[in-house]
Amino acid sequence: MRNREFLGQHELMVMLAVLRLGREAYGVPIAAEIAQRTGREMLQGSVYAILERLESKGFVTSKLGEATPQRGGRAKRYFALTAEGSRHVRETQRALEALWQGLAKTAGAKS
């Protein structure tokens, strides 16, 4: 059997946020998207640490964008999923769905 590396919870959340945001995926909206959808506030540094790790694995790519005065003259770093990254997201989704099958109805039920 081929060794598969599944994504961690935070990695998956960040990758899904990148996927949802499309071309507008840089640090601020990624953290905001996660906070809005999951109710979890993540440190900006934590988001970047995860993205750097994903980039080193080849799951995301990044490129520098425009620098604006509102950002103190600093450029934005835009992120996008690679084909490998998208494949891993789908694999993780399939694995989680397979594990949830049959549990959905009983998960919240009291014994």
Add this chain to the structure above:
Amino acid sequence: MNSRTAPRAATWLLERVGGRSRFDPLIGDLVEQFEEGHSRLWYWRQAVGTVAIDLAQTLRSHAFSFIAAVAAGFALIWLLDAGYSYALRPLRENLTIVSQHPWTAQAVLRVAGMVMCGLLTDVLIFVTVWVVTRIHRSHRRAVLSIFAAAVTVRYVPGLARLLIHAATDPRFTAPLVSRHLHLMMPVAWQALCILAAGLWVLRRPRFTGMGRLTYFVAILAGSLCVLAGLARAAGLVGELTYTLHEQYISDMLNIASVAYLVLLLWRPNPGAEEQVNENVEVASVRDPRPSVLDRA
């Protein structure tokens, strides 16, 4: 337009830890959110959290070489301490005799000997730091910080015991606490020496880029350190007698001087990318011929 300024110290911290090129987009994100109304406390929380995450990640991914570097550093510090006490013992044994006649040739020689011992210690600290930073070259600053912290941490239990003793024992008077805390000064001194030496090792080419005023103030700070050391040595042989209060002022001045030198040397690394670009530019200026890739 009413724009606020993000906390400079927090930005400075991020730039030093991550390097300008690496953390620049992250700092931009924080500035953008700060401009949108987040508080200064929020900015600081983000900065400190980011530094902690970065350090933890570096430690996790390079744990073995970090342990090796700190262990090697401790072994060298232990040798240094043993050698230092062995060399100073004969000098200290006769200090009481010398203090009665401070300006004899014998006394001057002893003071010179002690100063030489001090200088030798500084040189050995440089060597120790050099060895430690050579073990893990890709994260030298992180290794250096961990080593300095480890050297300081070994005194924390003693200090905690002292404070507990002071709080619980009514006979343990305030001047005694003050005197014991004074003994802890060398601890801060050693950590600062390690940091200063390490940063000097890492940043040596930067000396050439100093302005005249900066260079002058740096020499002044260095001279203050040497003077404070000489004053302490003279105090040991009895020529200078000063109160505990004056000793504190002297030591604080000494530490402030070293801290200044540390701040001066702790400048961000120019990004590797920029260096590569510079090299490419230089190469293209020097060699106008098309490269192999261009020809292909």
